[in-house]
Amino acid sequence: MRLWRPVALTVDVSWLQFRNALRDLGPLLMFFFLLPLGILFFLGHLAGGNLASQRQILVGSILLETALVNITATAEQMAQDKQSRMYDLWVSTPVSPFVYLLSISLTNLPLTLLSAGTLLLAADLFFGIGLSLVALAVVFLALLLVFCSTLGVGFLIGAYGWSPRATNTLANFTGSMLGFFAPVYYPVTIIPLPWRYLAYGWPLTWGSILLDGVISGTNGSLLLPVGVLVGFSLLWILLIGRVLRWRDP
């Protein structure tokens, strides 16, 4: 009962915020659908008829969307809350700061998953990358894992950003850099060796390996990326637990 209550509260608050977010539908449609679909079609066209490349571009588009939303939206919402002093109102409530952080992140999750579904549908229709229902379910589970494994990045930027402008800039820079330049649109194996080790330190690389494995059906090698992503998720939870405090010492 004690554990269930904050979960129910988080879901309830996220749902309310999600409904409010839908009132700004124009920018949301651009961010969640037009941008990733545009990238998918543009790069997919450049890849010609190479199915492996198109599959990797699909993986990249889904991951970029997930990472960008998780990092930038969380950081920007925190910055906005601090500027509008809503953060102080949150602090005055008897809830755990985890509820605050999770409700911000979860607010964007439904549209992130819907965006991923749209990308998968488009890839099926235009590039012939079809998925069974089971594979589709596994893709969404993998996406949730990627979502959890990048949870803390936006939070850290939001928590330590010294001004809203700095937070927004840093969040966009980090999201874009790590989305575009991490090996999500291309396999990690094409990166020269010293850099490859660096790439393995970033959760999206493992997310890319996991998603590519699920979509291509090579399920045998997926245990390692799943393990690493779970590890990243636990690491963030531990770090957030240590850093996230309503009360300054």
Next chain:
Amino acid sequence: MSVTDLRDLPASTPFPSGALPDGWSKGVFRTEAFPEEPVLEVRDLCRSFPAGGPGGAAVLANDRVSLTVGPGEVVALLGPNGAGKSTFLRQVAGQLCPTRGSIRVAGVDMVASPREAKEALSVIPQEGTPYGGCTVREFVRMFARLKGVENTEVSLLVSGILDGLSLRREADTLIRNLSGGYKRRVMMAAAMAGRHPRLMLLDEPTTGLDPTSRRSVWEVIQRLRDRGLGILLTTHYLEEAETLADRVVILLGGRVLADGTVSEVRRRFPVGGRLEVRGLDGLSTVARREAMGLVKGWPVISRSSSWMRLQLTDPFAPEAVGLARSLTALGALATLGTPSLEDVYLDLVGDPEALV
């Protein structure tokens, strides 16, 4: 048993009983549900911050500050910028750990049990802006849930609060479409949407508002006070403190300089009286020169080309009355008066050493 009604609108639909938290019944908040203990008790609160540079001394932002707020009492915390008001409020709100001292909100230790203490606490941040994309009802509902109100109770409670703060007509309006004064009211509604609201902290509640909106926020504060809520507010508007506060506490350099009702503070720190002379710009050159000669030697508090304000030891002394009469005879408008809270405040803050 007296009952305080949170709703002002007589046409409100009666709420079914048995579905609301303790203290609430049929849209009515019963302050008697709680003992008459202070809603805020702060004892010897100290807060220091590390020195900014190498070799510098630590900054003591609050130095042995003690104060209490009772149920149905409004206490105004006054002081210039840097006096330690915000640091004090942040500690009471559970945003900052005290270095020393104790804070009890509705009898609960804020340092040891912040979660329980916050259940009785409502905080309205300075110039806070609620989420514009929400309707008023959604926003208040969200904070009611965050403050522990069950799903089964929340609709009734929110309706009661919106009625009580005269926000019923705006309940389904998007917050971004409301004026600044209404947004401030929405923040207040959200802040008090808890199970047991006992203490409200307001940090400069009317800063940035036009006079009409300011009056409407004052009205809400008075209404909440009448309903048994203890209120601690900070303000730079002394007129606001004089209008709203049952007690004023003046902070300077992190220490309490004065604590009492407005009249007590006035009596405790006699700053004499004042003589206001207006209409100097309408006098002839001769009359003006004569007026200046009359006031020569009297201490001037402030002046412009058309008016001046003089400091008096006793506003009813024959010399003061004679001066006022002479100036009036020359054609100026001279008014003798006792000191306002502003005079006392400026006197205190202007020369704090004299009071130690």
